[in-house]
Amino acid sequence: MFADHAKIYIRSGKGGDGHVSFRRELYVAAGGPDGGDGGKGGDIIFEVEKGLNTLGDFRHQRKYLAGDGEPGSRRKKHGKNGEDLVVKVPEGTLIYDEASGRLIADMSGTNLRQVILPGGKGGVGNMHFATSTMQVPKYAKPGQPGRELNVILELKVIADVGLIGFPSVGKSTLISAVSNARPKIAAYHFTTLTPVLGVVDRGDGNGFVMADIPGLIEGAADGVGLGHDFLRHIERCKLLLHLVDISAAEGRDPLNDIAVINEELQKYSTALSEKPQILVGSKLDAADAEAASKVRAYAGAQGLRYLEISAVTHEGLDALLSCIEEELEKLPRETTVYEPDFVYESDANADLPFTVTREEDGVFAVEGPRIEKMLGYTNLDSEKGFDFFQRFLKDSGVLNKLHEAGIEEGDTVRMYGWYFDFYE
Ligand SMILES: Nc1nc2c(ncn2[C@@H]2O[C@H](COP(=O)(O)OP(=O)(O)OP(=O)(O)O)[C@@H](O)[C@H]2O)c(=O)[nH]1
Ligand SMILES: [Mg+2]
Numbered sequence: 001m002f003a004d005h006a007k008i009y010i011r012s013g014k015g016g017d018g019h020v021s022f023r024r025e026l027y028v029a030a031g032g033p034d035g036g037d038g039g040k041g042g043d044i045i046f047e048v049e050k051g052l053n054t055l056g057d058f059r060h061q062r063k064y065l066a067g068d069g070e071p072g073s074r075r076k077k078h079g080k081n082g083e084d085l086v087v088k089v090p091e092g093t094l095i096y097d098e099a100s101g102r103l104i105a106d107m108s109g110t111n112l113r114q115v116i117l118p119g120g121k122g123g124v125g126n127m128h129f130a131t132s133t134m135q136v137p138k139y140a141k142p143g144q145p146g147r148e149l150n151v152i153l154e155l156k157v158i159a160d161v162g163l164i165g166f167p168s169v170g171k172s173t174l175i176s177a178v179s180n181a182r183p184k185i186a187a188y189h190f191t192t193l194t195p196v197l198g199v200v201d202r203g204d205g206n207g208f209v210m211a212d213i214p215g216l217i218e219g220a221a222d223g224v225g226l227g228h229d230f231l232r233h234i235e236r237c238k239l240l241l242h243l244v245d246i247s248a249a250e251g252r253d254p255l256n257d258i259a260v261i262n263e264e265l266q267k268y269s270t271a272l273s274e275k276p277q278i279l280v281g282s283k284l285d286a287a288d289a290e291a292a293s294k295v296r297a298y299a300g301a302q303g304l305r306y307l308e309i310s311a312v313t314h315e316g317l318d319a320l321l322s323c324i325e326e327e328l329e330k331l332p333r334e335t336t337v338y339e340p341d342f343v344y345e346s347d348a349n350a351d352l353p354f355t356v357t358r359e360e361d362g363v364f365a366v367e368g369p370r371i372e373k374m375l376g377y378t379n380l381d382s383e384k385g386f387d388f389f390q391r392f393l394k395d396s397g398v399l400n401k402l403h404e405a406g407i408e409e410g411d412t413v414r415m416y417g418w419y420f421d422f423y424e
Helices: 169-177 227-236 254-268 289-302 319-328 347-352 369-376 383-395 398-404
Strands: 005-011 046-049 063-065 087-089 095-099 103-107 113-117 148-154 161-165 196-203 207-212 239-245 276-281 306-308 357-359 364-367 411-415 418-419
Touching: 005 113, 046 095, 046 103, 063 087, 087 196, 103 113, 113 148, 161 169, 161 227, 161 254, 169 196, 169 207, 169 239, 169 319, 196 319, 196 364, 207 319, 227 254, 239 254, 239 319, 254 289, 276 289, 276 319, 306 319, 364 369, 364 398, 383 398
Parallel strands: 005 063, 046 087, 161 207, 161 239, 239 276, 276 306, 364 411
Antiparallel strands: 005 148, 046 113, 095 103, 095 148, 196 207, 357 364, 411 418
């Protein structure tokens, strides 16, 4: 079974603790502090592996833990760093934080390797704490904890051109005729069950990548058909080839087919429905005169780019490929890469202070750099942003402080210019 979706747990390594010890040598009564530093925790790193094209491996392993740093030891010995863990994913994998739904990284384009969770820093040993007034420091710093997240991996393949259309219109036959892809072809609906990528070689190092996805049917965008899940695989395509069967073999009206497919795209997203399309009349060798002339007239009236092909006899294929190349020339070269919007509450922020004060008018004011930072990267108007905010109040200790200050249900809280009524 093809997997383009997975949920896993990742955790970076804890930093090793700093060590407390004192030099002990023969004839030296009380030596100075010599406790070494702890090692750094291992990172969780994601890396694109060429040739991988599903997330199937994540079905078998769901926990990914980097190594912990070792503690420091006597004689200023530094603890060993924890081992990094490199998670291999196919190009085009998006990594989301499960809790907030925010995008952590898009493993595509130039982003082929990224540290997703850095390991905790090692704590420094007591050898660093000797001063003129404190010659026997009995403390060292503990290592920083690792970080953990439940993440959702989602594959959105990288292709220039996407094939769309009803089942059995000949999408797979076309990709087989023009590229190195060899998907299954058969006379029943939903023969193709997983996206297939093919490289179309145009010589002299030119070419493009084509994606064949399962056929769409009415209702697919509502999750009724098979197609819905697969529409995301054409989201990054620059150009869509919309295949319509002009053989009328299945007794449908081709103009209705075109409208239904366009509606599916529209229901899925405006971005998808606005992608440039080339309309392709398929099965030219078996064309029904009436159906074909209807589509021709429609394309003419709408001013669409329209070509007719037979993927079986290869008639019209060269013209189609030239047309695709020409259209691609007009479009931006770069792959669509999605902008991450996830922010890990960094350790630096966690150390920043905040205060809770009850003002004269009874409003509880929460202020300080910690709060300012959080408000800076949180969109409180969105549902996800608000969920994050609520967790922040709890995790950061703001909630406890509010209780200590005597807050009750219905009281007003102010965070800079932002007011809300307090309810738990
Ligand atoms: N006569 C004729 N038959 C074709 C042509 N292209 C495809 N077919 C036939 O149409 C049937 C469906 O072809 P596929 O390529 O599997 O269609 P598909 O669009 O990939 O279908 P799904 O994967 O089910 O969505 C097969 O029996 C093909 O042999 C063509 O150009 N001419
Ligand atoms: Mg197919």
